[in-house]
Amino acid sequence: MLHSNLLRLVARGGPKRWMSTTTKLTSVEVNDKTGIATLTLNRPPVNSQNVQLLVDLQSSIGEIESNKSRGLILTSACSNVFSAGLDILEMYNTDEERLRTIWTELQNAWIALYGSSLPTAAAINGHAPAGGCLLATACEYRVMLPKRLIGLNETQLGIIAPKWLMSGFLNVLPQRVAERALTQGRLFTTEEALAEGLVDEIANTKEEALEKCAAFIGSFTKVNPLARSLTKLQFRAENIKEFEKIRKKDVEDFVALASRPEVQKGMGIYLENLKKKSKK
Numbered sequence: 001m002l003h004s005n006l007l008r009l010v011a012r013g014g015p016k017r018w019m020s021t022t023t024k025l026t027s028v029e030v031n032d033k034t035g036i037a038t039l040t041l042n043r044p045p046v047n048s049q050n051v052q053l054l055v056d057l058q059s060s061i062g063e064i065e066s067n068k069s070r071g072l073i074l075t076s077a078c079s080n081v082f083s084a085g086l087d088i089l090e091m092y093n094t095d096e097e098r099l100r101t102i103w104t105e106l107q108n109a110w111i112a113l114y115g116s117s118l119p120t121a122a123a124i125n126g127h128a129p130a131g132g133c134l135l136a137t138a139c140e141y142r143v144m145l146p147k148r149l150i151g152l153n154e155t156q157l158g159i160i161a162p163k164w165l166m167s168g169f170l171n172v173l174p175q176r177v178a179e180r181a182l183t184q185g186r187l188f189t190t191e192e193a194l195a196e197g198l199v200d201e202i203a204n205t206k207e208e209a210l211e212k213c214a215a216f217i218g219s220f221t222k223v224n225p226l227a228r229s230l231t232k233l234q235f236r237a238e239n240i241k242e243f244e245k246i247r248k249k250d251v252e253d254f255v256a257l258a259s260r261p262e263v264q265k266g267m268g269i270y271l272e273n274l275k276k277k278s279k280k
């Protein structure tokens, strides 16, 4: 209790040290008192994941791990969106080499976060469809703002999420809920996500979400860090091993699927609808 109150005070007003510049699409801020790093995705308007964002995300995770931070909180600088998932504009009308790079960097970013030995939490301060949900569920704990949407909606776009991409989702949801949600391409409201266990807590503001994430990370203060991280990685080892086995083939499968004319056509229509909706 005392510890979480202290964390709350520190999260509000404690001294902070900027460690990386904001020329990147991500930034890292370490709280000097708690030693917890906040990694912010900063690609307005919706943090759609282009290659640069995915590369910067990996570099920020590496930076946080090498600075021996006590934990990592992932959040967004956009006011209403955590991340809109892969940048569809980058996948549309492009060549195979670019598609290969996009998928390889998505894999690299996911494994860096999912396989991190640090305690990780997501302060989901906005919508988190598809790749946004992927990043949130790669973390160990999720706190989300009310009335936002989260889920893996790939089937709505006519595409399929490979097994590794479902790992985090399957870690937190019962198999039958996950299967139904994935086949329907369902996006859960925050309130539904809490009821199913897809998120752990609801917070009314981003600041409150960051405090709750810091309290989660603070809950490990009295646990031996090596024992903690090895235990976490034991739970994730099977998924990581399966992913490593198929990662090269998975890239080629993605390139083959994403370059199919009907999938490209589907992306074009989806983009058009997104643009129409945003102009309304």
Ligand SMILES: CC/C=C\CCC/C=C/C(=O)SCCNC(=O)CCNC(=O)[C@H](O)C(C)(C)COP(=O)(O)OP(=O)(O)OC[C@H]1O[C@@H](n2cnc3c(N)ncnc32)[C@H](O)[C@@H]1OP(=O)(O)O
Pocket: 045, 046, 048, 080, 081, 083, 084, 085, 086, 087, 088, 089, 127, 129, 130, 131, 132, 153, 154, 157, 159, 160, 161, 162, 165, 254, 257, 258, 263, 271, 274, 275, 276, 277, 278, 279
């Ligand atoms: C072949 C592939 C095989 C397997 C892949 C499986 C793995 C992962 C896949 C993905 O991640 S695909 C991406 C899926 N993402 C989505 O379906 C989300 C789409 N976006 C939205 O639903 C909404 O934008 C929102 C996130 C709910 C936010 O809504 P809001 O009203 O706040 O913003 P608005 O819709 O007005 O968008 C602003 C602006 O941003 C553009 N946009 C939105 N999402 C994307 C995106 N994913 N990629 C590129 N661009 C995106 C949108 O068109 C608007 O642009 P405009 O201002 O120029 O009109």
